[in-house]
Amino acid sequence: IALSAGNRSTSVDLSMNIPPLLGSAPFAQGMEAGFQHVGQQLGQGELMSYHVGAGTREDRAAAVQWLAPMLGTVGTDQVVICPGAQTALCALILARTQPGELIAAEQLTYPGLLAAARVLQRGVVPVAMDAEGMLPEALEEACQLRRPRLLYLVPTIQNPTTATMSAQRRQALLAVAKRHDLTVIEDDPYWLLAGDAAPPLAAHRDAGCPVYYISTLSKCLAPGLRTAYLVVPAGEPMEPVLDALRAIALMPTQSMVAVASQWIRSGQAQDMVQRFQQELRERQAIAARYLPTRAQAHPAGLHVWLPLPPRLDQYRLIQAAQEQGLGIASSDAFSVEEPPPGNAIRLSLGGAVDQGALAGALAKLNEILSEAPEARHNAIV
Numbered sequence: 049i050a051l052s053a054g055n056r057s058t059s060v061d062l063s064m065n066i067p068p069l070l071g072s073a074p075f076a077q078g079m080e081a082g083f084q085h086v087g088q089q090l091g092q093g094e095l096m097s098y099h100v101g102a103g104t105r106e107d108r109a110a111a112v113q114w115l116a117p118m119l120g121t122v123g124t125d126q127v128v129i130c131p132g133a134q135t136a137l138c139a140l141i142l143a144r145t146q147p148g149e150l151i152a153a154e155q156l157t158y159p160g161l162l163a164a165a166r167v168l169q170r171g172v173v174p175v176a177m178d179a180e181g182m183l184p185e186a187l188e189e190a191c192q193l194r195r196p197r198l199l200y201l202v203p204t205i206q207n208p209t210t211a212t213m214s215a216q217r218r219q220a221l222l223a224v225a226k227r228h229d230l231t232v233i234e235d236d237p238y239w240l241l242a243g244d245a246a247p248p249l250a251a252h253r254d255a256g257c258p259v260y261y262i263s264t265l266s267k268c269l270a271p272g273l274r275t276a277y278l279v280v281p282a283g284e285p286m287e288p289v290l291d292a293l294r295a296i297a298l299m300p301t302q303s304m305v306a307v308a309s310q311w312i313r314s315g316q317a318q319d320m321v322q323r324f325q326q327e328l329r330e331r332q333a334i335a336a337r338y339l340p341t342r343a344q345a346h347p348a349g350l351h352v353w354l355p356l357p358p359r360l361d362q363y364r365l366i367q368a369a370q371e372q373g374l375g376i377a378s379s380d381a382f383s384v385e386e387p388p389p390g391n392a393i394r395l396s397l398g399g400a401v402d403q404g405a406l407a408g409a410l411a412k413l414n415e416i417l418s419e420a421p422e423a424r425h426n427a428i429v
Contacts, residue, residue, distance in 0.1 A: 115277060134164070151172050
């Protein structure tokens with residue numbers, strides 16, 4: 049639950065997964081350099097024109113450079129420049145499924161998938177999880193009973209549980225997807241931040257099923273860039289995806305795409321990721337000092353998943369936090385099922401303006417947790 053705009057000046061929003069340091073001097077300098085580069089293109093007339101399609105040759109080449117640590121060699125003809133990961137996700141759902149068909153996802157998953165499925169009239173099949181994420185045997189059962197068409201995964205620093213799949217788990221899920229002719233959407237916003245994750249599913253050239261890979265810049269650089277890279281598997285048609293993108297958003301904002309491409313070519317983007325990694329490691333260390341030991345996190349992750357005692361009333365907890373100027377996210381927002389599997393909240397660490405503000409917010413939350421009321425249960429006779 050995010051805080052209202054009127055409260056943000058005196059609050060700390062722990063509900064939104066955004067990178068840290070967006071107000072820092074190094075980030076501002078990077079933006080200034082990017083805008084200077086964009087300004088040099090204004091006289092050519094192309095920048096502010098229509099850019100319909102997969103993207104310019106230069107921008108797709110920058111995307112290939114960005115994707116190389118994750119996927120190795122990728123052809124520029126496989127890359128589509130998208131106005132954010134949410135748009136890419138909606139386009140894939142439109143291109144690969146029909147209304148009424150089903151998408152398999154972890155039982156706790158990215159709220160953007162749930163919103164897209166609801167609006168596009170697709171169903172979501174919840175698949176059980178463990179500490180690594182989706183269970184292959186649970187996916188096998190879901191495929192046999194429900195026959196989904198798509199498989200949606202966030203295999204690295206999963207949102208919201210922070211689970212990261214081993215290489216063996218990724219291969220096991222690919223085997224199930226191949227057996228049941230599933231199309232896989234691999235949403236991988238945190239792979240570069242993690243620094244220790246197994247190769248993406250899309251890096252397996254012999255996967256045996258199509259794996260569409262989405263890499264957004266929103267989580268490791270800045271959401272305001274509105275730039276994400278979609279990799280279409282070799283041999284799969286691109287035109288249905290481009291048709292869907294044109295119907296949804298027509299095109300990305302080329303000025304922001306140009307800034308992103310300049311950052312990547314110059315190495316600024318990679319430098320920013322390293323600064324964000326270090327900052328997030330320090331913020332996770334702060335979180336570990338203030339939060340209960342049951343909290344789940346990756347050392348360089350943007351968020352923490354905090355399971356709550358079963359009888360703790362999370363809604364009254366969230367209300368108490370809001371009254372103290374803290375925004376936190378309920379497990380309800382991520383749950384495919386009703387009621388949600390377990391009682392928990394997600395805490396995002398990037399929104400605090402600095403580490404001092406984060407420490408103060410988490411200390412306040414720890415105090416609220418220590419005084420949080422249990423859920424009331426009326427006796428039935």
